Amino acid sequence: MSKGVTKQSDDFAKWYTDVVRQAKLADYGPVKGTMVIRPYGYAIWENFQRILDRMFKDTGHVNAYFPLFIPEHFMHKEAEHVEGFAPEVAVVTHGGGKKLEEPLVVRPTSETIIWNMYKKWISSYRDLPLLINQWANVVRWEMRTRLFLRTTEFLWQEGHTAHATAEEAEEETLKILEVYRTFAEDFMAMPVITGQKSESEKFAGAVRTYSIEAMMRDGKALQSGTSHYLGQNFARAFEVTFQNTDNQEELVYATSWGVSTRLVGGLIMSHGDDKGLILPPRVAPYQVVIIPIYRDDTRALVMEEVNNLVDQLDKVNVRTTVDDDQKSSPGFKFNEWEMKGVPMRVEIGPKDVEKGQAVVVIRHSGEKHFIKLTELAAFLDSHVEIIQDQLFQRALDFREENTHTATTWDEFKDIIENKGGFVKAFWNGSADVEEKIKDETKATIRCIPFDQPEAAGKCIYTGEDSTQQVIFAKAY
RNA sequence: CGGGGUGUGGCGCAGCCCGGUAGCGCGCUUCGUUCGGGACGAAGAGGUCGAAGGUUCAAAUCCUUUCACCCCGACCA
Structure with missing residues (x-):
């Protein structure tokens, strides 16, 4: 692998692919358009999941899991839905060595199978609202794919809720949009614009689609999350009704909403520079990387301070890793961890120990600080939020300028x-x-x-x- | 599907025009010296040249067919 990546100014698309691969976030799978999410990339996704899952639960949702396979005829029940997704579904025609009676669609999204189930579960207003989320993979046969941004199979969460009134469903749709906005801005440090999609850009089967839109560093827009008010479209298609308090039968009102591994792509393109990734501390797998610098005779001396620092950072929940790999030089490690976007790097060598200090380098600004060992943990801990804020502000300024x-x-x-x-x-x-x-x-x-x-x-x-x-x- | 390109050790490529012992860089293994911005030396391992057929004494190289992937366009989170 060559040193460095293509410059953003030379070819942004190439820069993106270089970074994804060199930072070991993902690799191409053997089937066209598929992606292997490598441990470092998956760690970012796990952070997203952990944070979002908490937010969904805090707003009253529960998780469940629905099947990957959908009977083909389900897809035909909602007219707009089938029209929108027909060109991009993968269909399974054989199983157990035999041709299937009815082909199975690999879910491109789960509205149909979920509403098929909701019909069984909903009969009274007392069953509402039903607020379910699932973490799943989905498949959409896209013509052109790009790592994280558009892959044939991708990971996401999809929320599917059922409500007694249109107002309540609409309120849910907007509530989730706000969850997405908060997540993008407060955790990914990615400023977004909230709004409604035009008729031609809305979800197939929705009455209205809302989205968060972010600006990437090449000035292009990335739709980063969508929340749909589905009205009674799916309830009508799947005959999902409930008895209201007046003992009358009514169709339920629905929402669905999702964010996907595309967000990882958004994160990369919101903050990265020519040295590689820049990760906001709140979602970074590691917030601090410590690089000890020593020779055999100074090893014990340096490592004692390193271990001491690790303990202190552990106590204040700063995610830390130590790179004491003997095989590569400090210079190599500096570049490697910059590529991986770790927000803060600590260098501790014999000279530092002697002076009772360490060197801290901030990834996004390149600032170098010489900090007393006694103040080091506190400095790093406080910079988690400082860096987080600076990255958001920087991204916001960039968007405003453009x-x-x-x-x-x-x-x-x-x-x-x-x-x-x-x-x-x-x-x-x-x-x-x-x-x-x-x-x-x-x-x-x-x-x-x-x-x-x-x-x-x-x-x-x-x-x-x-x-x-x-x-x-x-x-x- | 239209246009362009590429398939040769793990990765990136040269070799192909003009057929004749399969090469280079990086990575990998072992040992030693190194270690404050991508270290160095020595010794090693590793390839049915995308696949099939053909021409030829001889094919990575020429011919035919085919497959795959990448880039650019029409669709999309």
């Missing part, structure tokens, strides 16, 4: 072509116009943000009066 407002079509095209990033512009709400803009510029409507300007404006394409300002961008 977000422009366009009021004329020429201006719009110029920004998309020459500057990139997000473009705020008014839109008349027409799918036709949305399509034309996409054809002419490759920019799509990422979302209709909740955050709207006071004044109305004119549609960027037609010049008609418009009250909705939307975010356009090229997207992953």
Whole structure:
């Protein structure tokens, strides 16, 4: 493996792939479009899972697990749903050496099988709300794939809830969107824009789709999580009704929502630089890496301080690893752990021990601090949050710098072509116009943000009066 | 599916035009010296040249067929 990675400015896509592979996050699987998530990458995903799972439980949800295989005819019950997913489902036609009576669809998402079950479980308003989440793999046969961002099989969580009223379901949809926003911003240090998807970008089978949209360091948008208000579409398709307090039968109201391993890709592209990954401390597998520097005669001396520091960091729950591999030099280790994005590096050598200090290097800023050993643990502990905040602020500043407002079509095209990033512009709400803009510029409507300007404006394409300002961008 | 490209030790590649003993760098193994920004030396291990067929005394190299993967476009978390 060669030293370093392709520079972001040379080829961002190549940089991304280089980092994923050199930081040992993931590797290509033998089947086209599949990905092996390696231990270091999986550790990040496990951190995501741990944090999100807690948030879901704190908002009243429970976990369950539904089967991978779905009878093919289930997919046909909801018209929009089948139309949306038909081209990308994998179908199993044989089992046990025989052709199956009915082919089985490998789930691209679980609405159908879940609502098939909910029909059995829901009969009264007393059974509602039903708030279930599952952690699972799903398969979507994509034409073009990229590690983490779009793979044939991916890991995600999908929440599926059933409610007695439309208001309550809508409230749930937005509550989860807020969970996603909090997770992205407070843990991944990835600022996001919350809003509603346009009709053409919404989930197949949803009434409304909301999303969080993040800006990557190349200015492109990444849809990072979606929350759908499904209305009664799936309840109608699967005949899921309940008796309300007036003893009347009613269709239930539904939501579904998910985030996937794509978030790992978002994390990489939100913070990384030409030296590799930069991980926010709250989700980093290791927050501190200690690199002891010694020769045989100074080993005991150095390791005593190292072990002492590990104990102290352990007490304050700072995730730490020590790289005392004898085979590689300190210089090699510096580069390797920078590639892996560990937020803080501590160097302790004989000279340091003599002076009663250690060297701390902050990954994202490159700052070098000489800290007294007696103050070291406290310094590192406090910098977990300091670094977390700095990374969020840096990402936010980057997004603001790369977000422009366009009021004329020429201006719009110029920004998309020459500057990139997000473009705020008014839109008349027409799918036709949305399509034309996409054809002419490759920019799509990422979302209709909740955050709207006071004044109305004119549609960027037609010049008609418009009250909705939307975010356009090229997207992953 | 359209356009482009690549298949040769684990990884990255050269060799192919012009057929003649399969090579280089990195990695790996062992030993020794090193160790504060990608250490060095010595000795080793490791390849049915993507697959099938053909031409030839002889094929990684020429011909035919085929498969796979990657990149760019049309679909998508």
